[in-house]
Amino acid sequence: MPGFLTNLLRTLQNRRGGDMHFLCHRLLSERGEASQTAIAQEIISLYKTMAPERRLRFFEMVDHEFAPDEKAIRQAAADYEKSPNTQTLAALSEAVEAPRQELIRRINTAPGGTETLVAMRGDLLGVSHNGNGTKFEAFDADLRHLFRSWFNRGFLRLERISWQTSALVLEKLIRYESVHEINGWADLHRRLEADRRCFAFFHPALANEPIIFVEVALSQGITGELDPLLDVKAAVDDPQKADTALFYSINNCLNGLRNVPFGNFLIKQVVVDLAAELPNIRTYSTLSPLPRFSRALRDKPSENGFTPARLGRLLQDFSRELTAASGRRDPVEALLRLLEKPLDHRKALAAPLQRLALAYLTKVRLPQRPGHRDGKLYDPVATFHLSNGARLESINAFGNLRPYGLEASFGVTVNYRYIPSELEENHERFVRGQIQVSRALAEEQKAVDDAWK
C-alpha cells in the first residue's frame, strides 16, 4: 500500500477508532470516493478480525443504516403515480435501491473484496439461522441480487480438475465434498483417474476457489450401485470403452453463494465438453441420493406427504411378502418393522422401497408458501434435476449401502437422465407440475398415481 493510504488509514484509525460505522459511511461519502479502495481494504481487514458477536452488531448496523429511505420512496412513488415517465421511474428505482448495494459494490473494489463479501453472506445466513429468523432478509436479498449479477454464467470458467491440479484446490474438493465423503488423498486420486472426470466452475475474482463441482464416472451403461464406483481399489477402465457418463456427486462449495444458481449450467456445459472429448459417450445420467426419503416417511403425515391411507394403498401390492418377512399383518407396520434392519430383508423390501421412493420423488411436496405458485418437491435433488429437464430414469433399492445412505434413504438411489433433445420440454412440463419418467417406470408411476389420490 502506498504511503498516502497508510497515512490516511492511520489517521482514520486514530481519530475514529477505525470502526465499521465510520468506515462504511465514509466509503459512501463524497470524501471517501477519492480513496474507495483504501477504505474498502480497511473494512475487509476489520471484518476478518471480528468475533461473531461484533459481526452480528455489524450486520444490524448495515441492515439499519443503509436501508432505503421510506420517505424518499413514498415521495418518488407519488411522483411516479402523478406522472409515470422515464425520469420518475428512474427516481423511484433509485429510491427503492438500498444504499447497502452501493456500499457492497464499493467494498468489492478492494483486493479480496469478492471473497470477503461471499464469506460475509455465509456468516449472515449462519446468523439468521441462529434464531435471528428473517431479521436480515433484506440485507441478504441485496447481497444475493448482486451475486446473481456478478456470478452470471458468462463470468464463470469451467475447468477440469485432475491430478495435475494444485494441492491447494484439491484439498478443497476433499473439504467441500458432502454427498460421498472423500476419505483422504488416495480416495481423491481414484476419483481423478482415467475413467473419472471432475469439473468445477471458477470465478475470476475467487482464485483457487471452486464454487461448484461435479464428479463423473465413465461407465458401460447406467448403474445404480455406488459401491463399485467409489471403491478406491477398483481397476481403472479404459475411458474409450465407456458409453455412459454418470454424474455421481454435485457439490456447491460456498455457503455465501446459496441460491445463486449455476448447477444447471455446470451440468449442461460438462455434457458439451464430454461430448467433444469422448464421442463414444451416448448416455448422460446421474447417480443421485434421496436425501430426505427416510425423513419423509417418518414425518408427521400431512396432505403433502405420506398419509397412512396413501402408505397403505402404495404397499398393498406387496402385503403378502411384507407380512411373511415381518410377521405383521398390516403392510405399513410390516414395512416399518423391516426397515429397522433393512439389510436383513433386502428381498422383501426391494420392490416396496422402489415404489415408495417413486412416490416420494414425484408426489411429496413442501408446504405451500404464500406468493409461490406451487409447493416445490420435498426432495431438493429431484427438484434440481427435474427442473433442469432431466427425466426420472430408474430407482435402485440398496444402491447405497454406506451408513449415510441407509440412514437417509434405506439405501435407495436414483438415476436422473439428461437427454439433450428433451430437456426443454421436460423443464416446461415440470414447471406445470408434471414429472417425466422413463418407460420402464411408467407402469409403476401409474400405480403411484392411483395410490396417492
Added chain:
Amino acid sequence: MPGFLTNLLRTLQNRRGGDMHFLCHRLLSERGEASQTAIAQEIISLYKTMAPERRLRFFEMVDHEFAPDEKAIRQAAADYEKSPNTQTLAALSEAVEAPRQELIRRINTAPGGTETLVAMRGDLLGVSHNGNGTKFEAFDADLRHLFRSWFNRGFLRLERISWQTSALVLEKLIRYESVHEINGWADLHRRLEADRRCFAFFHPALANEPIIFVEVALSQGITGELDPLLDVKAAVDDPQKADTALFYSINNCLNGLRNVPFGNFLIKQVVVDLAAELPNIRTYSTLSPLPRFSRALRDKPSENGFTPARLGRLLQDFSRELTAASGRRDPVEALLRLLEKPLDHRKALAAPLQRLALAYLTKVRLPQRPGHRDGKLYDPVATFHLSNGARLESINAFGNLRPYGLEASFGVTVNYRYIPSELEENHERFVRGQIQVSRALAEEQKAVDDAWK
C-alpha cells in the same frame, strides 16, 4: 455445440424465422430457461449480422416490450404505501426493475455475451446520437446499471502493456489511442521502451480487449512540452534516473462502456504499481490537453463562459504587448487577431494564453441541468483529474505544437498533479466547487477570480 442445441435452433429458425422478438421472449420464458445458453447464443449471432436499420427496430422492440409494467408498479407502490415492510419493498423493487435487465443477464450467459452486450450499448448510444435523442434512455440506463456492477474494479485486472504483449492487443492500442495518435508500430514501440510505461485494465470476460489504458513517460521533473516526449527517435533514458511519472495519454477503448467509471481506479493503481517498481519516482503528474479551449473562446458568450467583459478584464494586464504585436487597440480584438497565426506571435501570446487557459479550466462551466447540483466544468479532462483529487499544477503555452494541439487549444497544455496525501481533501473541495491550484499558480488564480466576476 451439441446436437440437441443445433436441432433446437434449427427448429426455432424454421418455425419462427429465428427472429429476435421470438428469441428474446423465449429466453425469458419458462421453456427457455432450460436452454438459456443456446438461445442466448442465437441472439448474439443474429445481432452480429444485423444491419443498422434492423438494429434500430430491435432496440425499439426491447425498449418497448421489456419495459416495466406501469400497472404493476402502481399496485406495488400502493401496497408499499399502505404497509411499508420488507415484503412490499421487495415487491416494489421487483416491479420497477425492467424485464430487460433479466434479458440482458441471460444473453450474457452465452460465450461472447459480454462482448456483444458492450458492443450493443455502443450501437445504442450511436443510434441515440443520430437524431433519436433520449429515446432509449431507459434501455441505456439498464445496460449501464449492469455494466457498473459487472465492471466493478474488483473484477478488473491491471496489466502492463509492453513489447512482450501480443500484437493482437498492441494493434488495439494503435486503434484506440485518440489523444496523441500512434503513427504505426515504430511509434508504438517507442512508447513501450524502458523509459515509458503503459498499463491497461482488462476484464476476464473480454479477452485480448483493453478497456482503458494509460501511457506514462518517466522523466526528470514535470514538463509541459509534448514534442520531445512523442519523438520516435528520442534517446531512451534510464528509468532508474527518473523522478517523475507523466501520464500523457488516457484512453477509454469501448464506447459501450461510456460512463462506467474506472479511470480514477486506473491512475491510482498505476501510482501504486510504479511506486513499488521505481522507488525513485517522487512526482506523479499528467501532461494533458485542453480539448475545448478554443471552442470555449469561440462559443457564443453565456453566463457560464467568456463574456466580452470577462475577456476584457482578463486581458487587461497584457494589452500593451497585444496591441504592439497586432496593431489593434482593443486587447480582445488584438488577441483574436494574433490567434489567427499563433506560432508567429509566441512571445506576445504566451502570458495571455496562460491566463485565459486558467480561467477556462477553473471558471467555464457547462449549462446547469435540471436535477444536477451544479454546472460541471466545461473541460472534461479537468473535470476528470480535479474530481479525482489532483491539483492544477501548471499551464504551458505552446506545449503542444501539433496541428490538433493548435486547433483545440492554441498549443496550450496543462499538468494535473497527483499528490497522494491531498487527493481526498481536494476531491471533497472539488465537489463543493473549489479547485486546488499549485502555489506557482496562486497569484494568477487571484487575477482570474477578480476578472471573472
Added chain:
Amino acid sequence: MPGFLTNLLRTLQNRRGGDMHFLCHRLLSERGEASQTAIAQEIISLYKTMAPERRLRFFEMVDHEFAPDEKAIRQAAADYEKSPNTQTLAALSEAVEAPRQELIRRINTAPGGTETLVAMRGDLLGVSHNGNGTKFEAFDADLRHLFRSWFNRGFLRLERISWQTSALVLEKLIRYESVHEINGWADLHRRLEADRRCFAFFHPALANEPIIFVEVALSQGITGELDPLLDVKAAVDDPQKADTALFYSINNCLNGLRNVPFGNFLIKQVVVDLAAELPNIRTYSTLSPLPRFSRALRDKPSENGFTPARLGRLLQDFSRELTAASGRRDPVEALLRLLEKPLDHRKALAAPLQRLALAYLTKVRLPQRPGHRDGKLYDPVATFHLSNGARLESINAFGNLRPYGLEASFGVTVNYRYIPSELEENHERFVRGQIQVSRALAEEQKAVDDAWK
C-alpha cells in the same frame, strides 16, 4: 547476485583486471569449480562488451590455450594400441577432447550462457570469413559438437506463431525473414491470417528467440506463383476449403547455429500438426527459390556445371523460337540476349528456362572436396528438400517476378513435394546420387540426362 559473488568478482577484477585469460583458466580450475556460475557470468558480461578486435584475440586465446594436449594424446594412443580396452579407450577419449568443451559447458551454467555461446559462434564464423580462413575450425567444431547435442530435436518446442504472439517475437520474424522480405507489420499480419500458418522451433534456454521458422500458405492445389501469395491485400480464404499446404519460406534465424540441423524436423513436425488440425489438407509442397541459378549460368564453365556444349544440347529443341525472338542464330547466345530483359520475352523463354532450371537443380554440383563422398548439389535449397526425401514436383517459369527473383533465377520457382510414404526411399536414393522427379517432369528429365553427358 548475492554479496559473496559480488565480492569475489570485485577481487578478481582488481587483482587481475578481470581479463578473459584469467577468468577462463580459473573457471576450469579446482578453485573455480566452487563458483562456476559467478565466473561464467563474468565471462559472459565481458564478452558482450568486447570490440571485434578483442574478440579476435579472445578466440585465438581459447583456440590456443584450451586445445587438447598433443603429448597426452600420443601417450593415450600408445597405451590404447598396446592394450585396447575400456580403460585405455576412455583415457584416449578424454585426451582427444579439447578442454574448450568443458570450458564451454561451464560458461553455459550461467544465465544467458546459451544465448552468448550461440552469439559467440556467430562471431567466430564471421571472423573466419574475414580472411581467417580455417583458423578456428577446431574451436568451431567444438561449439558445433555441443550445439548438436544441446539443440537435439527432443529439446526443441514447436510453436505456432500468430497474431497472438508477442511483438518481441514477431519483430524477429521481420528481421530474420530473408527469402521473401517482410515489408512491415501489415505484410506480417497478412502472413498470419486464417489461410496462412507460421511455425517456429524454440529452445528452452533461448527465450523469445525463434531458431528456425517456416511460413505456410493454405491453398487449393500447388501453385508456382508467388505474387498472389505474397499480396498483402489478397482476400483471406477459408482454411477449411484448402487442400494443399505450401511451405513458401523457411528461415534459419541464428548464424551461430549454422550446420546444426533442425530444418527437416521442422517440416515433418509441421506436416504432422497440420494434418491433425486440417484433415482436408492432402498435399504438402514447397514453393521454393533457386538461389544460385543465374550464378550457375554465369559461372565459368567447369565439369560440374553448364559447359557450352551442354548448354547447346539443352537448348537445341528451342533454337527456332530463341532465334526468332532474339535475332541471334546460336541458341546459347540467343538465350543470353533474351535474358537481358527476360520479362519482354516470356513466351520464348519459358520452356528453355524450365529445362535449364531442371538441369541446374539435378545436375550442377559443387566441386568435389577431399574426404567427401560426392559433390553436393550446387543449389542449397534443392539439397535440403531432396535430402529430406521430397521429390521435385514442378518448375515454374516466371513464378517470381520480384526483382530479387529475376536477379537470382530469372523468375523461376520450383515446388518440392513431400509425400510422406515416399520420404524414406527418396532420401536413400538421394544419398546414392539419384533424384526423384514427378511423372510430369519425367520426360523433360530424360532430355536433360541426354544433354548433360
Added chain:
Amino acid sequence: MPGFLTNLLRTLQNRRGGDMHFLCHRLLSERGEASQTAIAQEIISLYKTMAPERRLRFFEMVDHEFAPDEKAIRQAAADYEKSPNTQTLAALSEAVEAPRQELIRRINTAPGGTETLVAMRGDLLGVSHNGNGTKFEAFDADLRHLFRSWFNRGFLRLERISWQTSALVLEKLIRYESVHEINGWADLHRRLEADRRCFAFFHPALANEPIIFVEVALSQGITGELDPLLDVKAAVDDPQKADTALFYSINNCLNGLRNVPFGNFLIKQVVVDLAAELPNIRTYSTLSPLPRFSRALRDKPSENGFTPARLGRLLQDFSRELTAASGRRDPVEALLRLLEKPLDHRKALAAPLQRLALAYLTKVRLPQRPGHRDGKLYDPVATFHLSNGARLESINAFGNLRPYGLEASFGVTVNYRYIPSELEENHERFVRGQIQVSRALAEEQKAVDDAWK
C-alpha cells in the same frame, strides 16, 4: 502419428518383427535418417514393454554392436601420430566416439526420448549391480557423457514447490524423499508451510518430474535436532522472524542421473533466491545425517578406518564415564556395550559419540582406487557439502532419535554451514585434503588429529 509413419512402422514390424537390433541399426542408417523420429518412437515404445531379461540382451547388443571400431581407432591414431593436425585430430575424435552416442542422440529426437533414456540408464545401473559388474561401463559412460551435457545447469529451471504445486509433482516428493520419509499428505503439507521452503530443479524435457529437490526450514539459529523440525503438529513460525535457513533434506530423484552433478548448483541457487526473498536470513546451514557412521564403527578395521588403536586413543578422555556407565574397563568395549541401548546412556555417550563422529567425518576414507588421486571421504554427505565449500559447523549427539537415525548413526546429526565468502577457498582446501571446521570444533579436531595418527 501421420499415416506414412504408421505404414512404415507396420512394414517394419511385419518384416523384421520390430526387433531392437533391426530398429537401432536402421535408425543410424542412411535410410533411417529420413524418419528418425518415427523409428526412435518405436524403439521407445518397445523398450518400455521389455521384460528385464530382454533388456539385458538389449544392453548387450548395444554395448557390443555400437562400440567404436578398434581398427578405425588404430588407423586414426597412426595418422595423427604421423601428422598431428586439426584434420587428423578430428578424425581420431570421431573414431573414438562410440556410435552408441549418435544412437542415443537419435532416440532422443522422439517425444518421451529423454525420459526413456534416463530410465534406461537407471535400468542399466540396476543390471550392473546385479552381478554384471563393470560389464556395461562403456555404455554407461556414453549415457553419462551425454546427460552431463544435456542436464547442464544452464538448461535446468529452479522452481519453488509449494501447496500450489500440482498433486502429480507433490506425490513424487513423497515417493523420492529418502532422507526423512514423508508420511503422507499431512506431513508433506507441513513441510510446505510458511516457515518451510522446498525447491527443485526441473528439466524442460522431463515435464512434471523434479530431478533433485531440497527441503529447507526457516528457523532462529542453527539446530541439530530433527524432531521439532519434522513434527507435523508444530506451530508455524513467522518466516520474517527467522535468521537461519536449514537445509534438512536433499534428494536426487532419478537413478538414471546418478553422477550427473547438480546438487551444488541447487544449494547455491537456493541461497541466492532465499537471500532475495528473505533479507533477514543471515545463516545458511544444513542439518545432515551421517549415513554410514555405525557401519564404519562396525567395519573390519583397515588403515582407512577405525582401527582398535585409534578407537582407544579417541575414547581415552572419556574412559571413566564409559566405564562407570557400562561396568567395562576397556573404553572401546564399554562404548560398544552402551551403544547396544544408546538411549539409556545418553549422558555418558554424548561426548564420545561427538568425538567419534568428528573422526568419522574427517578421517575415515574409502579405499584408494587406482587412477584416483586420493581416497574420498567414507561419508558421501560430508564429501558432497565439504567439496561444495561448506564447513563442518557442529556435531549433535542424539539429534535424530528416529529408528533410522539410531540405526545409521546412533542418533548423531551434523551441520555443514555455507558461508558464501568462504566457499571457494574451502573447496580448494578440500581438494587438497584439508577440512575446514568451525572455531567451536577446532580443539576437538586437534584431539582427533592426535588420536588418529
